[in-house]
Amino acid sequence: MNWQIPRLEPGDDFPPASQALPALSPFPGLLAAGGQLDADTLERAYRQGIFPWFSPGEPLLWWSTDPRMVLRPEQLHVTRSLKKSARRFGRSADWHLRIDTAFPRVMQQCGAQRADTGTWITPDMLQAYTTLHARGLAHSFELWEGDALRAGLYGVCIGRMFYGESMFTEVSDGSKTLLMALCGFCLRQRIDLIDCQQQTDYLAQMGAAPIARDAFLHHVAQATRQSAVPGWQYDDSTFLTDCARWL
Incomplete structure (x- = not known):
């Protein structure tokens, strides 16, 4: 064929x-x-x-x-160990959760962590997504220990549709905590679906599941026509409020 x-x-x-x-x-x-x-x-x-x-x-x-792998924010699976880690990150004076303070660095770290297996985060791609970030259409969730960036997650948000792209972590449960932060943020901002693109065991363990492409495209068409998320300000107290259901 x-x-x-x-x-x-x-x-x-x-x-x-x-x-x-x-x-x-x-x-x-x-x-x-x-x-x-x-x-x-x-x-x-x-x-x-x-x-x-x-x-x-x-x-x-x-x-x-x-099919398309997606995560409905309310269906995020939080283990006991993740709950413990997230509490520590959210309540410790040494750790901080932020949004959009180091978008290019998050992308670069995502690429660096996959250097041994090959990465799709090329210089041209970094430039293109950084331009989207400058337009308010691409965002990063970040976990900091003091002045050190320890974990990150980035994606694209158009209207009320979030497309997850990649994540990295240098600490146990770092990226999972940021996924929790993203889910809590999405619930507050009426974002019903997070695109995960590919089917993986990791995503399935976090609560993601495949849906038919037709259903996914129908949702995208509706969600991208909605008004943009009004603000991406964020701090540790926001994380604890957004994620109270899991903590």
């Missing part, structure tokens, strides 16, 4: 997500290759349920997987 995909030129429209390669293909969910990696293209892609994912040396690849 011929598994060809469209080759995009800069500025080309994306093909419909339904044309992505099927589950039985060598690359299930692969939609197109090429095009341009910039903030405008990324915003168009996310509004259509499409995301970039590739490694250095590969062409620019665009994906729309079916």
Whole structure:
């Protein structure tokens, strides 16, 4: 069977997500290759349920997987050990939870932590997402120990739709605590779904589950038309309030 995909030129429209390669293909969910990696293209892609994912040396690849892994914030699974860690991070004078104070550093650390297995966070991608961040469409959740950044999570938020991209941690339960912070924030801001893109055991253990791509795209179309989240101010007391249900 011929598994060809469209080759995009800069500025080309994306093909419909339904044309992505099927589950039985060598690359299930692969939609197109090429095009341009910039903030405008990324915003168009996310509004259509499409995301970039590739490694250095590969062409620019665009994906729309079916099913799609998502996390409903209220379904976050919090273990006893995570609850203990999150309490410590939220209540200790040495630890602080922040939003958007070091977005480029979070992206760089996410890439560095995956250097041994290859990373899709190339310099061009860092620049494109940093531009999205400057537009108020990309955000980072951060865990600090004093002046040291110990864990981070970043993603894209358009309207009331959050697309999780990557996370890193240098401490036990650091990234899981930030995922809890993200879920609490989403519940407060009426964000009903967090896109997790790929199915992994880690995400499943945290409460994520796959849904059909058609259902995902329907939600994206509705959520991205809603008003933007009004503010991304955050501190330790906000975390404790947002996450009280789990703590």
